[in-house]
Amino acid sequence: xxxxxxxxxxxxxxxxxxxxxxxxxxxxxxxxxxxxxxxxxxxxxxxxxxxxxxxxxxxxxxxxxxxxxxxxxxxxxxxxxxxxxxxxxxxxxxxxxxxxxxxxxxxxxxxxxxxxxxxxxxxxxxxxxxxxxxxxxxxxxxxxxxxxxxxxxxxxxxxxxxxxxxxxxxxxxxxxxxxxxxxxxxxxxxxxxxxxxxxxxxxxxxxxxxxxxxxxxxxxxxxxxxxxxxxxxxxxxxxxxxxxxxxxxxxxxxxxxxxxxxxxxxxxxxxxxxxxxxxxxxxxxxxxxxxxxxxxxxxxxxxxxxxxxxxxxxxxxxxxxxxxxxxxxxxxxxxxxxxxxxxxxxxxxxxxxxxxxxxxxxxxxxxxxxxxxxxxxxxxxxxxxxxxxxxxxxxxxxxxxxxxxxxxxxxxxxxxxxxxxxxxxxxxxxxxxxxxxxxxxxxxxxxxxxxxxxxxxxxxxxxxxxxxxxxxxxxxxxxxxxxxxxxxxxxxxxxxxxxxxxxxxxxxxxxxxxxxxxxxxxxxxxxxxxxxxxxxxxxxxxxxxxxxxxxxxxxxxxxxxxxxxxxxxxxxxxxxxxxxxxxxxxxxxxxxxx
Numbered sequence: 001x002x003x004x005x006x007x008x009x010x011x012x013x014x015x016x017x018x019x020x021x022x023x024x025x026x027x028x029x030x031x032x033x034x035x036x037x038x039x040x041x042x043x044x045x046x047x048x049x050x051x052x053x054x055x056x057x058x059x060x061x062x063x064x065x066x067x068x069x070x071x072x073x074x075x076x077x078x079x080x081x082x083x084x085x086x087x088x089x090x091x092x093x094x095x096x097x098x099x100x101x102x103x104x105x106x107x108x109x110x111x112x113x114x115x116x117x118x119x120x121x122x123x124x125x126x127x128x129x130x131x132x133x134x135x136x137x138x139x140x141x142x143x144x145x146x147x148x149x150x151x152x153x154x155x156x157x158x159x160x161x162x163x164x165x166x167x168x169x170x171x172x173x174x175x176x177x178x179x180x181x182x183x184x185x186x187x188x189x190x191x192x193x194x195x196x197x198x199x200x201x202x203x204x205x206x207x208x209x210x211x212x213x214x215x216x217x218x219x220x221x222x223x224x225x226x227x228x229x230x231x232x233x234x235x236x237x238x239x240x241x242x243x244x245x246x247x248x249x250x251x252x253x254x255x256x257x258x259x260x261x262x263x264x265x266x267x268x269x270x271x272x273x274x275x276x277x278x279x280x281x282x283x284x285x286x287x288x289x290x291x292x293x294x295x296x297x298x299x300x301x302x303x304x305x306x307x308x309x310x311x312x313x314x315x316x317x318x319x320x321x322x323x324x325x326x327x328x329x330x331x332x333x334x335x336x337x338x339x340x341x342x343x344x345x346x347x348x349x350x351x352x353x354x355x356x357x358x359x360x361x362x363x364x365x366x367x368x369x370x371x372x373x374x375x376x377x378x379x380x381x382x383x384x385x386x387x388x389x390x391x392x393x394x395x396x397x398x399x400x401x402x403x404x405x406x407x408x409x410x411x412x413x414x415x416x417x418x419x420x421x422x423x424x425x426x427x428x429x430x431x432x433x434x435x436x437x438x439x440x441x442x443x444x445x446x447x448x449x450x451x452x453x454x455x456x457x458x459x460x461x462x463x464x465x466x467x468x469x470x471x472x473x474x475x476x477x478x479x480x481x482x483x484x485x486x487x488x489x490x491x492x493x494x495x496x497x498x499x500x501x502x503x504x505x506x507x508x509x510x511x512x513x514x515x516x517x518x519x520x521x522x523x524x525x526x527x528x529x530x531x532x533x534x535x536x537x538x539x540x541x542x543x544x545x546x547x548x549x550x551x552x553x554x555x556x557x558x559x560x561x562x563x564x565x566x567x568x569x570x571x572x573x574x575x576x577x578x579x580x581x582x583x584x585x586x587x588x589x590x591x592x593x594x
């Protein structure tokens with residue numbers, strides 16, 4: 001485009017410009033000629049970072065009564081590196097018979113965390129899943145005599161560990177340094193990994209649960225957890241978070257932190273460390289319907305355990321209905337993949353602790369619904385991993401997509417009950433355990449589903465969560481012809497022929513050995529007259545229900561906020577009269593949501 005205001009260039013100006021350009025070209029030509037006869041300038045060497053593959057010289061020597069096994073990091077198979085927000089840890093594995101040793105040095109010290117740290121994991125017990133039925137690798141037996149594990153770096157001795165015993169399908173680790181805490185309560189809430197915790201406003205500052213027994217004694221330690229896991233009764237290790245986890249997250253209790261980490265370490269002593277597909281955790285879809293039952297073989301599958309050690313105070317007799325979530329929070333707080341691996345195996349165990357319902361429903365990823373609480377704790381662990389597990393982990397961990405598939409199996413299970421025409425489903429919104437309404441088991445289960453709805457990562461679950469919430473909302477319904485909401489936390493109310501909530505309340509009263517007397521007072525009654533044959537109730541059952549209602553309210557479940565507020569406003573006398581006993585929901589969502 002021609003600018004109408006510009007002036008034409010004269011011949012003299014044009015000639016001058018050409019001469020100037022020719023002079024510049026001549027100067028450049030001279031410079032090039034000079035350079036061609038010179039040595040090129042020496043550039044500083046480029047520093048190339050070493051590859052992440054570790055070729056270290058860690059070794060492990062396991063001296064057993066019958067001989068010695070030698071493991072070397074340099075001879076182990078490369079399984080890739082865990083890349084977390086704070087931790088980068090490489091993994092190599094070497095297997096000899098039923099023994100597998102994992103060499104796990106930290107790759108670097110990002111953010112000054114983990115520099116120079118080494119770790120060795122010793123795992124015992126293996127199966128060959130390439131044949132049917134599954135067969136053990138090596139002799140399937142517990143090692144009940146002490147043996148020695150010697151860990152070296154080159155010729156330098158790092159540790160000599162006297163292992164008092166090792167059970168089939170267990171593991172333990174040696175680490176050159178413990179992981180530091182890299183996150184806090186507010187960080188976990190911001191990640192939407194947990195709901196915001198607080199002590200319930202109705203508590204009169206009760207003392208912390210003692211952490212004296214929660215110590216790590218070394219391989220096959222228990223961390224103070226209940227080894228007879230199926231023992232009935234409430235205890236501090238149950239719930240959406242354990243009491244020690246809550247005490248540290250809410251109160252900053254350092255003793256509770258030590259105990260919490262000891263209990264997370266004890267997941268290695270859980271006899272459930274099944275691997276398939278090389279050195280990865282069990283794939284319940286590639287190898288469906290395996291059952292980790294202690295007393296008998298799972299349907300259509302061989303018994304995976306040897307006989308339980310007699311009278312052994314450290315042997316965990318696992319039970320899905322009382323399974324504590326002791327690894328998830330420690331992983332989030334430390335970014336330690338050893339704890340992540342524990343949380344993943346706990347989620348997988350939910351679907352392979354037995355197999356009757358999984359076979360019957362044709363859902364390999366289904367958390368065992370033999371009891372409502374076993375399904376509740378199992379879905380708690382599965383859903384957490386389906387949201388929080390890494391998307392692209394190394395091959396020794398399972399990806400988030402794997403747990404999403406498990407979650408989908410459980411959503412299918414719920415959907416089938418939502419469509420079931422029987423009153424247990426259509427009126428009482430029961431999903432597992434269709435014979436009775438149990439307020440505390442519903443509370444256990446719905447606390448996890450409230451978190452899921454609040455997290456928002458799996459919106460396909462929202463309708464199902466709203467439907468499941470109908471059981472607790474039914475127990476706190478203000479309607480005059482419904483259940484008596486002032487008696488909100490029955491231990492167990494059998495349905496029998498009940499066609500609505502009012503009939504269920506009437507049938508429940510008829511079962512009591514001592515008649516229930518409900519006065520005109522607008523208060524919560526404490527259930528002291530509950531029939532001993534169906535177990536008594538108490539303040540911890542009320543607290544479980546309140547915690548679950550609050551979780552559902554935080555998740556946006558319709559009516560949950562109103563029901564939680566009504567209950568919370570009337571809880572203080574209940575706690576005072578029961579001397580502020582602690583419970584598994586002591587730290588669960590006690591604050592009124594803003």
